[in-house]
Amino acid sequence: MTWEEIADAIREPSIVLVPLGSTEQHGRHLPEGTDTMVAIKVALDVAKEIGGIVAPPLWFGWSPHHMPYAGTISLRSEVLVDVVVDICRSLAQHGFRTIILVNGHRIANLPPLQLAAAKVTEENGTRIVLVDPAFMAKTVANRLGLGDIGHGDELETSHMLYIHPELIKMDHASRNVPPPKRMYRVDPRYEGDTSVYVPSTAAEMDKLRMISGGVVGDPTRASAEKGKQLHEGLVENIVAMIKELES
Numbered sequence: 001m002t003w004e005e006i007a008d009a010i011r012e013p014s015i016v017l018v019p020l021g022s023t024e025q026h027g028r029h030l031p032e033g034t035d036t037m038v039a040i041k042v043a044l045d046v047a048k049e050i051g052g053i054v055a056p057p058l059w060f061g062w063s064p065h066h067m068p069y070a071g072t073i074s075l076r077s078e079v080l081v082d083v084v085v086d087i088c089r090s091l092a093q094h095g096f097r098t099i100i101l102v103n104g105h106r107i108a109n110l111p112p113l114q115l116a117a118a119k120v121t122e123e124n125g126t127r128i129v130l131v132d133p134a135f136m137a138k139t140v141a142n143r144l145g146l147g148d149i150g151h152g153d154e155l156e157t158s159h160m161l162y163i164h165p166e167l168i169k170m171d172h173a174s175r176n177v178p179p180p181k182r183m184y185r186v187d188p189r190y191e192g193d194t195s196v197y198v199p200s201t202a203a204e205m206d207k208l209r210m211i212s213g214g215v216v217g218d219p220t221r222a223s224a225e226k227g228k229q230l231h232e233g234l235v236e237n238i239v240a241m242i243k244e245l246e247s
Contacts, residue, residue: 001053006094010095010096014096014098015096015098015100016052016053016054016055016096017043017053017054017055018043018054018087018088018099018101019042019043019057019104020058021036021057021059021104021109022036022060022061022074023061023071024069025066025069025070025071025214026152026214027173027212027219028169028172028174028213028215029157029168029171029172029174029213029219030156030157030167030168030169031160031167033059034104034152034156035104035106036104037160037163038104038133038156039102039103039104040054040057042133042231042238043100045231046102046235046239046242050239050243052242058084058087060073060074061109062075062076062077062080062105062111063075063105063108064199065199065200065204067202068203069205069209077111078112080113084113084117085116085120088120092120092126097127098126098127098245099126099127101129102131102238103132106132106133107132107149107186107188110132113130127245129241133159133234134149134187137233138188140233140237141230144226144229146158146230147177147217147218147221148180148185148189148217149186149188149217150177151216152173152219153216153217153218153219154217154222156219157170157173158222158226158230159227159231160227161222161223161224162225162226170220170222173215173219173222174212174215174219175220176208176211176215176216177218178216
């Protein structure tokens, strides 16, 4: 878009979606840009429904635990906060009053993004909304019987099989479902008591290379049909949330 087209789009409704992801390993079967690709597709499809526009994506997130794998590019958490604050400040200055941060990097990115959103909101009153597939599609994931959230898992693989099947190497997918820890579960769908998630260390993630190529979960159960239903449910939920906020 040209700057004039963007200026026209800001007038009504003044909603912009910002895709945020990561560049990190997702096992031997998924591309390193998986998180960002998911965020981009979600943002584009939501924008079609509400008449908003989509900002350029941020391809890098907080991924220090994946650094043992070639190609991972990680921002320090404080840098990610500053980058997202500057993005939101810029968009707010141009007149966007609602900024939807679409996080594809799931739980690891959330603390820096929450801090950034709170900072901008406190500064100028801009409405910053943070959405994440792990939280916005819990009901859909349960209905589809998707396995627990891990990494390069059934949920992520299904989603990517739907939106970018040409990039997936299912013959390289491997199953790695560790025994559950009763008081430490990272999936927001888990209804029991649990500790708060903290990313694994780089050393712990390095051990996964020989076990599963970096996978935690069972991507071999993934399918494009599951991904389609997951994606459509996710988009529907985000659209409903935005309409609720606007009303």
